[in-house]
Amino acid sequence: MARADTLARARELDRPDLAYLVRFPAAGGIRETDLTWAEIARDTAWIADRLRGHGLAAGQRAVLTASGFEGFWCHAMIGALRGLRVTYGIAEAMGWDHRRTSVFHRELRPHAVIGLSAETLEGLSGATDIGEMFRPTSVVLARPDAVPMLHAVGVPGCVLSPLGPALAVECPERSGAHVSAAEWRVGERDGQLSVAAGEGRASPLSETPLGIAGRVVTGRCACGSDDPRVLFGEANQLS
Numbered sequence: 001m002a003r004a005d006t007l008a009r010a011r012e013l014d015r016p017d018l019a020y021l022v023r024f025p026a027a028g029g030i031r032e033t034d035l036t037w038a039e040i041a042r043d044t045a046w047i048a049d050r051l052r053g054h055g056l057a058a059g060q061r062a063v064l065t066a067s068g069f070e071g072f073w074c075h076a077m078i079g080a081l082r083g084l085r086v087t088y089g090i091a092e093a094m095g096w097d098h099r100r101t102s103v104f105h106r107e108l109r110p111h112a113v114i115g116l117s118a119e120t121l122e123g124l125s126g127a128t129d130i131g132e133m134f135r136p137t138s139v140v141l142a143r144p145d146a147v148p149m150l151h152a153v154g155v156p157g158c159v160l161s162p163l164g165p166a167l168a169v170e171c172p173e174r175s176g177a178h179v180s181a182a183e184w185r186v187g188e189r190d191g192q193l194s195v196a197a198g199e200g201r202a203s204p205l206s207e208t209p210l211g212i213a214g215r216v217v218t219g220r221c222a223c224g225s226d227d228p229r230v231l232f233g234e235a236n237q238l239s
């Protein structure tokens, strides 16, 4: 129960700017960067725009699959879903929790499934026809290694993926996963993707090779966004 003197004390507590220490795998090993509450607020607004672009709107339902260590983008994703008044259920993206994804999908009949992983699809494949399961779902945003599995069964999934400390989200044009140009600089060198913090980020991050094959497309997308687009794995296919 909240008491007046407790609330008065709470009002005086400092709230640190730092929300998360983001640890992410890079080409040279694990790297760390800070994530502030102000950055989460900006990331939330950016993700909400991406979800609006996929037609998400109040009253719809979504299933989010993500891992516990992915709070750095999940927090903003959940904030965006709440802001859009989309009801959501959360399942772990690791394969052992695929039954939770199945139950939420069956019970919520979601407009969108967000963050679907190859491990979840492999788990579901044992007992379910994943084509039948996801073809009726309007929006499927899946990890890069899950998208070909979906396409193979007639599900037109789009890419969603962490990219170091950033998040890449493909729009309905399916011409690469957008990364916020206001927050990050993405690049490619020798067929490998890199990321650097934009000037507005509190924690500096110089150009960091990620050891992920891919390339970057710049210029305005047909969706109207000028945010650069990442094509995962393209370099491997081209070589």
Ligand SMILES: [Zn+2]
Binding pocket: 171, 172, 173, 178, 221, 222, 223, 224, 225
């Ligand atoms: Zn686009």
